[in-house]
Amino acid sequence: RDDEDALARVIRACEPDLVFVQEAPRFFRWRKHAARLAAKSDLVVLSGGATAAGPMLLCSLRATVERTEDVLLPLTPGLHRRGLATAVVRFGRARVGLVSCHLSLRKDERYAQAGMVLDRVAALGTPYTLVAGDLNERPDGPAFRRLATELRDGWEASPWGGAYTSTPADPHQRIDAILATPGVEFLGCGVPTDLDPADLRAATDHLPVLAAVRVPATP
Known part of the structure; x- marks a missing residue:
């Protein structure tokens, strides 16, 4: 239901090496739709999509991919299935784990899923990890x-930039975030304020969060 071309323009304007997507294509010909979005954004699909119940990772060709894994979280009857798109990549000598997530709308399930995200971070076995997603909760939750x-x-x-991610038409709450393990230096993180407002409203139902980070070289 979102405008794919507007979304691709927003992504290209940010010039990212990594994109953590939530609510990626999950149904009929989802791989084709995901690949088309990646191509329009000058990126490639790294992992996720339907096999992760929605979260997806895109990357630039600067990334050297070590491994990927899509993880389905336990299903609560009557609620939407959630999952994680994960990967381990290298940029030069910097080795970093990645987790894209979209947590539940229900408070107790969301809290349990946050613990599962932390478990997955530990299981990646990387010296540094980036986690990003729609947490469906404000920072005091x-x-x-x-x-x-x-x-x-x-x-x-x-x-850096704006704080609030929801909604594009009336930004009033921060429920999306980029987080990192200790040792990753954030040079700036927030909602870009210099993008086309029309594209932001058409692209998706949340505003993007952009971060510039410095990841130390791995010995």
Whole structure:
């Protein structure tokens, strides 16, 4: 239902090496739709999509891919299935784990899923990891706090641009975040303020969060 061309223009304007997507194509010919979005954005599909119940990772050709894994989280009857798109990549000598997530709308399930995200971060076995997604919760919520206790919240570490991600027409809450394990330096993190407002409204139902980070070289 979103404008794919507008979304691609927003992504290209940010010039990212990595994109953490939520609510990626999941149904008929979803791989074709995901590949088309990646191509329009001058990127490639790294992992996720329907096989991760929605989260997806895109990357530039600067990334050297070590491995990928899509993880389905436990299904609560009557609720939408959630999952994680994960990968381990290298940029030069910097080795970093990646987790794209979209947490539940229900408070208790969301809190449990935050713990599963942290478990997956530990299981990646990388010296540094980036986690990004729609947390469906403000920073004072228990799931957000659970993540921010062990990971650094990019906006809190180095705020840049805007804070609020929902909704594009009336930004009033921060429910999306980029977080990282200790050792990753945030140079800036927030909602870009210099993008086309019409594209932002048409692209998706959340505003994008952009972060510039410095990841140390792996010995």
